[in-house]
Amino acid sequence: MSIILSESEAKALLQKVLSYSKADECEVNILGEERGNIRYARNEVSTSGSLINQNLSVQSAFGKKVGVATIDEFSDESLQKVVRRSEELAQLAPENPEYISVLEPQTYQKSQGYFESTAAINANFRASAVGNSLDITRSENLTAAGFLDNQKGYSAMMNSKGLFAYYPSTGVNFSLTVRTPDGTGSGYVARGYSDAKKLDTTAATKIAVQKSKGSVGAKALEPGKYTVILEPTAAAVLLENIFFNFDARSADEGRSFLSKPGGKTKLNEKIVDERVNIYSDPSHPDLPGSPWSGEGLPINKMNWIEKGVVKNMVYSRYWAQKNNVKPVPFPSNVIMEGGTATMEEMIKSTKQGILVTKLWYIREVDPQTLLLTGLTRDGTFYIENGVIKHPVKNFRFNESPVIMLNNLETLGKAERVVSTESERNYLIPPMKIREFTFSSLSDAV
Amino acid sequence: MQMSGMGIGAMMLPQIPVTGSSINELQLLEPWIDAAAKKKLTEVALNAAKSKGASYTDVRIGRYLQQYLFTREKQVQNIVNAESYGIGIRVIANGTWGFSATSDVTPDGIAKCAETAVAIAKANSKFQKEPVELALQKGVGDKTWKTPIVKNAFEIPSREKIDLLMNVNGKAMENGASFVTSNLFFVNEQKYFASSDGSFIDQDIHRIWPTFTVTVTDKAAGKFKTRDAISSPMGMGYEYLDGIASEKIAGPNGLVGYRNSYDMVEDAIVAAKQAKEKMTAKSVQAGKYDLVLDPNHLGLTIHESVGHPTELDRVLGYEANYAGTSFATLDKWQSKNFAYGSKLVNIVADKTQAHTLGAVGFDDEGVPCKEWDIIKDGILVNYQAIRDQAKIIGEKESHGCCYADNWSSVQFQRMPNISLKPGTEKRSVMDMIKGVEKGIYIIGRGSYSIDQQRYNFQFGGQVFYEIKNGELAGMLDDVAYQSNTQEFWNSCTQLCDKDDYRTFGSFFDGKGQPGQVSAVSHGSSTTRFDGVNVINTGRKI
Known part of the structure; x- marks a missing residue:
């Protein structure tokens, strides 16, 4: 299964987890994300990486006794285990006087935070975005240190009263510091977008270059x-x-x-x-x-x-x-x-x-x-x-x-x-x- | 840079880095795969990377355990038992670094991961102008190292830990606190390192940090004050919490300094009383003061104004986009006469001192750990370097400063313990205070901020006492001092001796993009700095 679940996949998985619950109340949160980054300094790429992360958290309650357990792999056996573990923890826990019963189903407004343009970012996109930035700083005889980090993911939740929520999102952040070779000037720019189409590392780099030169x-x-x-x-x-x-x-x-x-x-x-x-x-x-x-x-x-x-x-x-x-x-x-x-x-x-x-x-x-x-x-x-x-x-x-x-x-x-x-x-x-x-x-x- | 510490309210909790899956408490004690099995898996990675064209490979198989407990007043807010395991593979191919990590620790998963690391190195090599050159490190063969703990904190039931925190909270409330939050942090890194140089190193590293914040409010006046614990995070087991009398240093005004054993309940009682006293403390008059700085305060000043500026990667510009660069440039070091501080200032870097956060047998590049001078008789003499930087400062071998906070993070240069050597003349804190006409005695870690090249800094503290004509003259409030690093260290005029020496620590020191944490200690004895600019931070809104 993909790390990024669709709304229907997330719903089905959460229903399955809840079907294992024997607690008075149960609430399950899930998230999945894929991230990629590239870092550069001294006008060269220094590190790059990618990260896949998924996590499911189960909160079980018996009366006001509450236990939470999390897991990062979703086989049926693991899902049953994480539910049991949260129930064991709840049975052992002292009463939490601040526990409030889980919510009834709610209605949520629409929010469009997921953009295909950002979800499609790969290593080539990152390398070329940074390449465009480096072309400028190298030709201007300035020194660049920067970082580009992109993310796509979703979060979802369901509880034993039937509440279900799902939200997918994407984001890309770019930051750059440009310094003069003698270290007397420094300029910075940072850009953050949900939609990667808006990211223009060339234009952003020009701003940092201008500030760097202007601060000498x-x-x-x-x-x-x-x-x-x-x-x-x-x-x-x-x-x-x-x-x-x-x-x-x-x-x-x-x-x-x-x-x-x-x-x-x-x-x-x-x-x-x-x-x-x-x-x-x-x-x-x-x-x-x-x-x-x-x-x-x-x-x-x-x-x-x-x-x-x-x-x-x-x-x-x-x-x-x-x-x-x-x-x-x-x-x-x-x-x-x-x-x-x-x-x-x-x-x-x-x-x-x-x-x-x-x-x-x-x-x-x-x-x-x-x-x-x-x-x-x-x-x-x-x-x-x-x-x-x-x-x-x-x-x-x-x-x-x-x-x-x-x-x-x-x-x-x-x-x-x-x-x-x-x-x-x-x-x-x-x-x-x-x-x-x-x-x-x-x-x- | 430091990660934000424990503040009030649950909003701060997400900032505490937790990695991996939660497990039950008993699983924290279950052994993972043994060293022989780990060695076999690392050999899969070494062979796979080599066959794909890597000229160098290192492999870290790690299991990282965390237990964090959070309470407020009579309540347990959260207990986190987390485990994270996997493998990180770093290679050099085409003269360029590549890194990849996976939680799939099967031979197939590992081989694939090694292949990815080589592919990344090759892809990034198009941006590389000069090939990476590593300082020589002969393979050390099979080695093991373990933090010398007496009581494994993970073997202590959480019930006992909660009882301790409830006692801490109760005593704080009895002594005048309006609110109290208390926390325990335990970390165990079980990591196995192998490299194509022929090193196979199995290490078991333990760290502990007990801390709390006491708040006193005066609702009628709409005023509140806090006092944080003056504990230190340590490279120790649960024995740190024994509160052994011989490890206490009695200070003036009922203050207690803790060496390698901490009495959390005792500190909570003092904290509640001091927070109350702060409510009516005199607001400081801005001006120049001689500062007498307790080790539990000075540690952070050392960290920010000596530790970070002598990180070689910062000096070279690798951190320019985030943490910044450094005023301690190579030409200053090359001159051999850059007076970083007064002649009394001797600062050592080390990764061997017992009970410290930096102490390990080998770093995350397989380099055996050691001690070396950073500032000698006031002069800047060295930096903190790793294998691919050593030649830049004419060193034949790495200083052993490489660290990754998880198997999934790439290792890079991190700060070793950076400590100020105590004075050689016999001198207690009271002896030091006696010689000060107009001064302030500062204890504990407060607000801190320093510029990106580490010139200008501002520090607060937890507790401030006015010194008048050689005597303590009551508590002060609204105190922060500002200085310039070189000016400050050159104003160092007196050191207490080794009997007063203690370590301060930072448990979640942040650096890099994406950010990684590390833990580091800073030792010192109480030290005097003359004529430092103190500002008043009181405001009305």
């Missing part, structure tokens, strides 16, 4: 508070720390940036500029995501921050039941609405500022305020009187994305970006922010 001869500026224009790649790694911390339970427990004095949370409170709208929508054509969560909850369009106000938080099924609210699953994509400004307009309207194209090594300094630290990297530029004047040396920053979104000046058009920290894809606009805090200089290029 960087001058030092005094650290301090500056107006910055963050390209989406730079903004994503800051903003995702907001998305990761939208859990209602942590907020209710008083240990989240969404907690507030008096044991309350910031739900329905304005926390950032009113032009900030952050939502998730699995059916968005530019960033398709799974329309269901691992427990089978439907993932529908959901506003997280609307006009600067916290509209929803993530509620696990247990926490939702305890608080008598509807469960809200963790989203499968995140989109920040953009504005209308072009990058050129944002630069043109800047009297004095810094264009940040990438940020690096982002770490949380204080979970209470979401204060983050990190550095600029691979192309940072000084803007004066509406034009880019010269490249500047890299800075370390200490800034909270919450404070940053309160200091919003302008939003550009949202585009799909790959987080250089988590590798997640988002739709994020470029943005102009005032009083962004740079705290020291770095000699790194």
Whole structure:
């Protein structure tokens, strides 16, 4: 059998697994994926590989006693064994007070995340995509280091109440760092798509080349508070720390940036500029995501921050039941609405500022305020009187994305970006922010 | 780069790398195929690759066992027992590396896998300008090596482990914690290496990491503080959790340093009290301070500012697209006078020190492990290299730094233990603090960030004490220090002696694309750095 099961094949297999169950309740999750990658450095291919992965996980429950077992090969004997093992584990387990009975069948919205163009990527495709990139860097006498990684797969689930869900998806990520031979210039580009037809490694490479050449001869500026224009790649790694911390339970427990004095949370409170709208929508054509969560909850369009106000938080099924609210699953994509400004307009309207194209090594300094630290990297530029004047040396920053979104000046058009920290894809606009805090200089290029 | 550690909430759990299928606890103890059978299978791969045109082949048959336990307060959140086994075959053909791996460990499956590895090497050779050249490594014949453990953690029933974590959580709550999460991580790598050089090496490697996070909240004030365990991951068995008194080092203010034995319950009690104390600690005034850094803190600074920049693959540009390159360029090393640190700074690389995460008999290229200098009397004298890099730095043999995190991952250069040698003069922590007029004493691993060439860094910690005129003057909060690597190591003015020496460790150090993890230790004694820039990280949102 193929690693990537069709909807009917997955359904048949899951039905078979459930037929072995003797537990009060049983839930089975399955996934299969094929991945391929090619890595290059010093203008040569350094490694390449492929990976086939499949996994089936069975959760059996007797009352509130729950056991989970997984298996990566699907012979009838193995499937029976994994069901028995999960049942044995459940019998031995203490009662889980947070166990919630499996869901009744649900309806899910459509999401088109599987593209034949991406599913068809093979070693030749990868080699030629990288070859196109290398042709440019070699002819420009620059040094390339890059990575291309493609994936096709599916996930599916079924439970003993008859719920069934299936979602196939594809993705390709490409990233590239181009350095000048003397190491004084460095530029970066990253692209992520569900549909490989959109991937143009030649065009992407040209951007990294331009940034690499343009960053030579960087001058030092005094650290301090500056107006910055963050390209989406730079903004994503800051903003995702907001998305990761939208859990209602942590907020209710008083240990989240969404907690507030008096044991309350910031739900329905304005926390950032009113032009900030952050939502998730699995059916968005530019960033398709799974329309269901691992427990089978439907993932529908959901506003997280609307006009600067916290509209929803993530509620696990247990926490939702305890608080008598509807469960809200963790989203499968995140989109920040953009504005209308072009990058050129944002630069043109800047009297004095810094264009940040990438940020690096982002770490949380204080979970209470979401204060983050990190550095600029691979192309940072000084803007004066509406034009880019010269490249500047890299800075370390200490800034909270919450404070940053309160200091919003302008939003550009949202585009799909790959987080250089988590590798997640988002739709994020470029943005102009005032009083962004740079705290020291770095000699790194 | 480090993988994100244990945070609060289940959202962090998927970031913990787990590979393979779950098995029941008893299966963790079942033996796999014996060394003779493994040798036969590796010979299938060696012969198949050679017949397809490989000029060099190495084969790793591995069984990787993981047991991870996760709890919060009175609850067990998850117990993972996972097993992954298979074979990874790496070849050189047409002067180019090729790699392939399979979980089908039948002779047919292995032969096919070897064939694929050779085909990949040949296909990639069209991009290769210079053929790969390996440093000489004579075959070592049949060898075995095992982590010198006293108690195999996999033999301890999980019930006992859960009892320990429940006790840890209970004691933390009794002592003022609002919340506590605690975890145990156990890893066993059973790996067999064979190469066309004539090496057949059977190794059994064990690692352990107990850790927790205590959180104290003040709901009325809308404020919370955490304190993480000051344990260290180790290359040890379950005996690490014995909490032997002779392995404890009593520090000031009730602090305890743990050498090769850890008392998790004791640390949880101290942690709860300290997290509470943090709630009212004075916010630091930014400025220059002399820092007294505990080994459980300094280990991460060594890791980021010495460990990573002296990885030869980074220096050469192989990691440029992700982890970055290095300021410690070849010309600085060639000058023989690049003052990385003050004369007191002696940093050694090693893969032999007992109880450490890096200690193995042979690396994943079959190279016997050893110790060598990286920084001697403050001067940069060497890097960390593997077989295909050794000639670049004029070495005749590899340093033995090659590692793959699984049979299915290709091996590449990974950090050995990188440790700061203790001082030779007798000096305790209190002796050191006595000499400091305006300083901060920092314990534990906090927030960390460093640029892609390892110049500029910022570190936080778990616990901070102000030092005023030679005495500790109460807890501080909102502390982080920023420095430049060379400036920082040149500000090193005092070291405690070997009696204070302990190792810090990183269990999930990330590197490469696709990412791989590795585990590494960093030893040091408490060390003083003068005039370091401290910032205040307090904000209001």
